[in-house]
Amino acid sequence: MSLLEIRNLRVEFDTAKGPFRALDGVDYTVDQGEVLAIVGESGSGKSVAMLATMGLLPDSATVTADKMEFEGLDLRTLSAKERRKVIGRDISMIFQEPIASLNPCFTVGFQLGETLKAHTGLKGKQVKDRVLELMHAVGLPKPEERFNAFPHQMSGGQCQRVMIAMAIACKPKLLIADEPTTALDVTIQKQILDLLVKLQQESGMGLIMITHDMGVVAETADRVIVQYKGRKMEEADVLSLFESPQNPYTRALLSALPENAKGDRLPTVSDFAQAGGF
Numbered sequence: 001m002s003l004l005e006i007r008n009l010r011v012e013f014d015t016a017k018g019p020f021r022a023l024d025g026v027d028y029t030v031d032q033g034e035v036l037a038i039v040g041e042s043g044s045g046k047s048v049a050m051l052a053t054m055g056l057l058p059d060s061a062t063v064t065a066d067k068m069e070f071e072g073l074d075l076r077t078l079s080a081k082e083r084r085k086v087i088g089r090d091i092s093m094i095f096q097e098p099i100a101s102l103n104p105c106f107t108v109g110f111q112l113g114e115t116l117k118a119h120t121g122l123k124g125k126q127v128k129d130r131v132l133e134l135m136h137a138v139g140l141p142k143p144e145e146r147f148n149a150f151p152h153q154m155s156g157g158q159c160q161r162v163m164i165a166m167a168i169a170c171k172p173k174l175l176i177a178d179e180p181t182t183a184l185d186v187t188i189q190k191q192i193l194d195l196l197v198k199l200q201q202e203s204g205m206g207l208i209m210i211t212h213d214m215g216v217v218a219e220t221a222d223r224v225i226v227q228y229k230g231r232k233m234e235e236a237d238v239l240s241l242f243e244s245p246q247n248p249y250t251r252a253l254l255s256a257l258p259e260n261a262k263g264d265r266l267p268t269v270s271d272f273a274q275a276g277g278f
């Protein structure tokens, strides 16, 4: 049984201009211990797909799917209470803006502790010990000192490490990372990716990496789904995708990488759109 299995996922938003279909019949499967990258340009429906899976879309969204199962559990029919047990514990998510995701009014140690108290039976000193252990696991220097730091006293990379600590606090079976390095400096991006891959390998959890960056795909993924305008263009294991991309849109994405540039101008996806027929 797959960890996550979704068939024919559609998401439609009610907007002032009428209904807007953000996702049009996409399938996703993730196995235990697997890293799936979902790649595509802005607006291709990557985040919407995963927010739909987590049940985190606003009421203006209509979500339908033929199947939406996590470890065989039908996510479509869960009550709010049942969903809270799964989301945040068995499935957790990290987002692009680590500083905005943390509450500025509380120390990072307190916020990590609250996550643990909400989802585990830990109390008192056990909570603090586990928080320090988690801070250590995500490579935060001097956890004892950092415990009492507020988010604004930490760098973006350190805040993302706190978010990762929070996300893995309850040993999730599936972690969804939505552009986790986009808001960070290039040098820090690599460290955060390495950390995520290390934690994934150590724990054997499934990891879904949402990204628009083929470099991130190459660095992390086992399997890749390429999305464009709410549809799946291609799905392949990472080596096949880079070595013999089948879909014109995938080829366009790969040609737009700086290292594949020919001539004095970087090609863009739109240069390929008409010829490729997408």
Ligand SMILES: Nc1ncnc2c1ncn2[C@@H]1O[C@H](COP(=O)(O)OP(=O)(O)OP(=O)(O)O)[C@@H](O)[C@H]1O
Residues within 6 Å of the ligand: 013, 015, 020, 022, 040, 041, 042, 043, 044, 045, 046, 047, 048, 049, 058, 060, 212
């Ligand atoms: N609440 C909403 N109401 C209406 N449309 C929305 C809403 N949320 C997302 N969309 C639209 O759905 C489409 C897909 O958005 P989504 O955020 O999934 O894109 P993405 O591929 O993750 O891109 P990005 O990398 O920019 O986040 C976009 O056209 C977006 O404008």
